[in-house]
Amino acid sequence: MGGDDSGVASDNFDWNTEDELEIENYQSSCLTVPNGDAVTGSGDASSSAVLANSKVLDHFVGMGFSREMVSKVIQEYGEENEAKLLEELLTYTALESSPPPQTLIVTDPSSSGNAGSSWDDFSDTDIFSDEDMEKNISDSENDDTLRTLVKMGYKQEEALIAIERLGPNSSLDELVDFIGVAQIAKAEDALLPPEEKLQYNGYAKSNKRRFYECEVLGRKKPRGCEKKIINDDDEEALHLPNPMIGFGVPTESNFITLRRLPEDAIGPPYFYYENVALAPKGVWQTISRFLYDVEPEFVDSKFFCAAARKRGYIHNLPIQNRFPLLPLPPRTIHEAFPLTRKWWPSWDPRTKLNCLQTCIGSAKLTERIRKAVENYEGDPPDHAQKYVLDQCRKWNLVWVGRNKVAPLEPDEVETLLGFPRNHTRGGGISRTDRYKSLGNSFQIDTVAYHLSVLKEMYPNGINLLSLFSGIGGAEVALHRLGIPLKNVVSVEKSEVNRNIVRSWWEQTNQKGHLYDMEDVRELDADRLEQLMNTFGGFDLIVGGSPCNNLAGSNRVSRDGLEGKESSLFFDYFRILDLVKNMMSKCR
DNA sequence: TCGATTATGATTAACAGG
DNA sequence: CCTGTTAATCATAATCGA
Numbered sequence: 001m002g003g004d005d006s007g008v009a010s011d012n013f014d015w016n017t018e019d020e021l022e023i024e025n026y027q028s029s030c031l032t033v034p035n036g037d038a039v040t041g042s043g044d045a046s047s048s049a050v051l052a053n054s055k056v057l058d059h060f061v062g063m064g065f066s067r068e069m070v071s072k073v074i075q076e077y078g079e080e081n082e083a084k085l086l087e088e089l090l091t092y093t094a095l096e097s098s099p100p101p102q103t104l105i106v107t108d109p110s111s112s113g114n115a116g117s118s119w120d121d122f123s124d125t126d127i128f129s130d131e132d133m134e135k136n137i138s139d140s141e142n143d144d145t146l147r148t149l150v151k152m153g154y155k156q157e158e159a160l161i162a163i164e165r166l167g168p169n170s171s172l173d174e175l176v177d178f179i180g181v182a183q184i185a186k187a188e189d190a191l192l193p194p195e196e197k198l199q200y201n202g203y204a205k206s207n208k209r210r211f212y213e214c215e216v217l218g219r220k221k222p223r224g225c226e227k228k229i230i231n232d233d234d235e236e237a238l239h240l241p242n243p244m245i246g247f248g249v250p251t252e253s254n255f256i257t258l259r260r261l262p263e264d265a266i267g268p269p270y271f272y273y274e275n276v277a278l279a280p281k282g283v284w285q286t287i288s289r290f291l292y293d294v295e296p297e298f299v300d301s302k303f304f305c306a307a308a309r310k311r312g313y314i315h316n317l318p319i320q321n322r323f324p325l326l327p328l329p330p331r332t333i334h335e336a337f338p339l340t341r342k343w344w345p346s347w348d349p350r351t352k353l354n355c356l357q358t359c360i361g362s363a364k365l366t367e368r369i370r371k372a373v374e375n376y377e378g379d380p381p382d383h384a385q386k387y388v389l390d391q392c393r394k395w396n397l398v399w400v401g402r403n404k405v406a407p408l409e410p411d412e413v414e415t416l417l418g419f420p421r422n423h424t425r426g427g428g429i430s431r432t433d434r435y436k437s438l439g440n441s442f443q444i445d446t447v448a449y450h451l452s453v454l455k456e457m458y459p460n461g462i463n464l465l466s467l468f469s470g471i472g473g474a475e476v477a478l479h480r481l482g483i484p485l486k487n488v489v490s491v492e493k494s495e496v497n498r499n500i501v502r503s504w505w506e507q508t509n510q511k512g513h514l515y516d517m518e519d520v521r522e523l524d525a526d527r528l529e530q531l532m533n534t535f536g537g538f539d540l541i542v543g544g545s546p547c548n549n550l551a552g553s554n555r556v557s558r559d560g561l562e563g564k565e566s567s568l569f570f571d572y573f574r575i576l577d578l579v580k581n582m583m584s585k586c587r
Numbered sequence: 588t589c590g591a592t593t594a595t596g597a598t599t600a601a602c603a604g605g
Numbered sequence: 606c607c608t609g610t611t612a613a614t615c616a617t618a619a620t621c622g623a
Contacts, residue, residue, distance in 0.1 A: 240600075276615060278599070309615080355614060362593050393613080430590055440615045470615095544615080552614035555596050 145175065238284055238296070240277060244310055246297035250324040250449060251304075251331075257319060265292035265316045268537065268583050269465075271576050272317065272450065272474070274442065274544035275569075276551050277310040280560045283550060284312055287561070290573045292316075297450075301443040305329045306336040307353040307396075307416045309443045318453045325448045325480055329418060333398065336416065343399035345373075347385050353396050353408075356416060357553060358439030360407035361395030374403040410434040417473075418444025418480075420504075424471055427503055429496045437497055442473030442544065448481050454540065461486040461512065463535055465579065467520055467543035467572055468492065472501035474542040485510055487535045491517040520571040525578055537583050541576050545569040 247257040273291060277284075277298045284296055291314045301309035306329070330336040332351045334344070369388050373380045380388070388405075391397065397405035408416075410431060414423050417438060424434045451474075454462065461484030466474050469492040478485060488505075492498050498516055505514045515531070517523060532538070548554060549563020561569060 242601080274615095278614060280598070308613085310613085311615085354612095357614075358616060359593095364593070390612090432590060432592090436616090438615090442615095547615050548617090551616060552598065554614090554616045556617045558597075558616090 238288070240298050240310075243303075244277070244298050244300035245303060246299035246313070247319045248322070249299065249303040250322075250328075259295070259319060261316055262293045265294045267316050267580075269539055269541050269576075269579055270315070270317055270454070271541045272313065272315040272447075272543075273572060274311055274313050274447070274542075276547045277312045278552055279312075279547075279550040280558065283561050287312075287569060288314060290570070291576075299446055301446045302331075302352045304331070304445040304449065305416055305418065305443060306331055306333050307443075308355050309446070310355065311443075311446070313447075313450060315450065317450060319450075321453060321456075322449050323452045325418070325445050325452075325477075329416075329445055337398060337412070340398045340400060343401055343404065345379070345399065347379050348389060348392065348399070350389075350393070353398075353416070354393055356396065356408070356413050356439055358436045360435060361391070361397055365391060365395065366397065366405050366407075369397070369405050370403050410438065413438045416443075417441055418448075419471070419473075419476060423476075423504060424500055427496075427499050429500065433496055437471050437494070437500070440547075441470050442477065444473060444477050444480065447473060448477040451477055451483075451540075452481055454478075455481055455483050458483060458539060460484065462539035463487045463537065464489070465538040465541045465575075466490045467523075467541070467575060468545055468568070469497065469501060470494075470544070471497050472504055473544075475501065476504070479508060479510075484512070486512045487515070488512060489515045489517065489531055489538075491520050491523060493518060520568060520575065523571075523575055525582075528575070528578055529582065532579075532582060538579055541579060543572045545572050 243252075245252060247259065271291070273287070275287065277300075288294060288296055294314050294316060296312040296314050297319075298310070298312045301307065301311070304324070333353060334341045334351070369391060372384050372388055376384075379385070392405060395407060397407055400406045410424065411421055413435070414421060419438075419441075424437055429437070462478070463486050464474065464478065466472075466488060469475070469490040472490070475485065475488060475490070490498070490501055492501070498518075502514065502516070513535075545568050546565035549557055549559045549566035550561070551558070557563060559566070561567060
């Protein structure tokens, strides 16, 4: 039974209480940045003539600012610094809109003054506080979000970043969540002992109670399903499964997993999101919260092929009656590369490769390894073995000759990942870029297994929106499943990658249409509507947003979801949400 | 300028042993 | 429970040569 050390609030800090309280307060008013109504910029295009073709201008107009105002600001500050521009735009907007009557009761986080009213029994009930409040009650539409956030005690800079990332139409509690997570990411632990940090984290988590429900029929029950609901700390709701088999893999699933999706997550469209499993703390909580509180499915591709690939997938697909691609790929190093067997030392126990990354081991390193092992009659001493094994694991080296290790060739990586041979070869791509593109891609068998449920649902094919397409992992997976591709909108920044997908599309005699696009940020509501009108909606939206700032290999800029590239996740969410809304309207 | 080559740790989670 | 250890990790940036 719960209890544990959660103490009876005696002299506990009431982080929880207070935070919950604030959240509820914030939540009770759904504020939006002034948009829409400001668009009517009196059509005066005189000043914007020069900038008629500016991407930046379109960007901000797309966010809901008037063309007139945007061009004014751009002329004044240039279009280099978008953050600065946004700041100015928000300031101008705030000045223009008459200061609204402050209907909010904003409690100062540092004072517990007025916490005594109707909220004080929260500490008792807060675990059951699912009453999920009719949100958006006092819809004071003209309130300025930025102003409100600042009044709440957030720094203007933080608020601006949040608004920029989430877009002007995001709800206030999304913004607050974002800032909270950002703060935690930055906060040094100095002030907060672990437990309180967790609770603080939990604050940022959600008012809307996350509801993961999973049930296992058959053998094992995942520990504490119902316990979680009672004892619930939102904390450990996200843990990596061990073994990392998600909701099941073809090779070792002797039990069936059922899940119930949150209402908001149910399609159409179906969506499928992917990123690295070993992201910094809190990242997957945030991603999950944005993607309609769907529980991530963490899967290691080592259960599908000969290389590990620990990834998290968030999707709203059915998970029953999945089937794997055939033929099943080799699942050990020896099966995948039989020629290595002859040279494989008995003291190298590896049977699986580690994650295929974007860079390979250097020649110097393989030379050092050769020198470390070649001067011994029998097996090298322990320290040499350890050194060699560590490096081989780190750089995924295989034995290709006596005392000789080497990194994988690009076509070997292609094979391991499930792509057709030479998929990334030729057509103007360098070897270095090949490694990079492959290292950033899906493992086809893994993804195809998840997408296989679509086959019987769409015998006539699907319309696919593929964001961050890369070298077309989603397209290849669906094609190999035998699911016809009717219309594919593929958004990918890298030109060589777009060429690869285009080339594959033509080589495989696709009957459908492939639409290219370069930047997800240019995919706005208008563009989507235009596309969807031509072929009517999307059946599936796939995307693995950039992992640069999440991946452990990044020593320089592992900045989390706010990172320069990885923050494009919010564009995945933005676009998914747009399509979702458009499609629910059209029904 | 492009492509190839090389060196560059920190963050977590799992694990082992008290 | 605690603490130290092991292990894995969709990368960036500087440099060099053609």
